[in-house]
Amino acid sequence: MVRYLEKVREKLAGLKEVEILQVPRGMNARADALSKMASEETFDFGSVYTEIQLQPSIEEKQVMEIPAGLNWMDPIVQYLLDGILPEDKLAARRLIARAAHYVLHGSKLYKRSYTWPYLQCxxxxxxxxxxxxxxxxxxxxxxxxxxxxxxxxxx
Incomplete structure (x- = not known):
């Protein structure tokens, strides 16, 4: 409903003057019938014009979040791909020991396991x-x- 409200506000922003009136239920039988139809499973359509919308009237923007910065897998992947180690000898030893538990298959990193199949990181x-x-x-x-x-x- 928030997206529909935003859409209405966009439309209203382009108009010079707007007047909103509340229509009494007795004077708006079609809207009353539609509201009843929406709340009931079975409804006699009678003279009510209906249209089934297969797609929403609001376009949703597809956004894919791109992870920023390094994550915990990057040093392991760099070591397995190119043999790149950190400058610090202790950190390099830790990375070599840690990387022994991982395997690179294509561009995906998997953790080796004895009892399970490879686990995707x-x-x-x-x-x-x-x-x-x-x-x-x-x-x-x-x-x-x-x-x-x-x-x-x-x-």
């Missing part, structure tokens, strides 16, 4: 989407934190 935005999908029931109901975590891993 996600950037924060993707992990939020995966959590939201699982929580909303894409994998069925879950019964607590452990079950939710297992379903996320399987998903």
């Amino acid at each position: 996600l950037v924060p935005f993707e992990s939020e989407c995966a959590l939201r999908e699982v929580h909303e029931g894409i994998c069925g109901n879950h019964g607590g934190g452990r079950m939710l975590a297992q379903k996320i891993v399987r998903h």
Whole structure:
């Protein structure tokens, strides 16, 4: 409804003068019939003109968030692709040890596991989407934190 309100305000901004009147229900039988029709499952259309809209009248802008900056996977990917290590020797050793648990397949980073198949590593935005999908029931109901975590891993 907020988008429709914005659309109305855009239209009103282009007009010089606007007058809004409240029409009593008795004088607006068609709008009354439409409101009743919307709230009931079965309704005798009678003389009410109806139109089924297959698409919303408000265009939604598709926006894809682009993660800014580095994430936790970038040093591992750089090391696995090009062998680039940090200047600090301790950080370089840690990175080499950590990278041993990961594999690069195409452009995707996966974590190796003994009991599970490779686990795809996600950037924060993707992990939020995966959590939201699982929580909303894409994998069925879950019964607590452990079950939710297992379903996320399987998903």
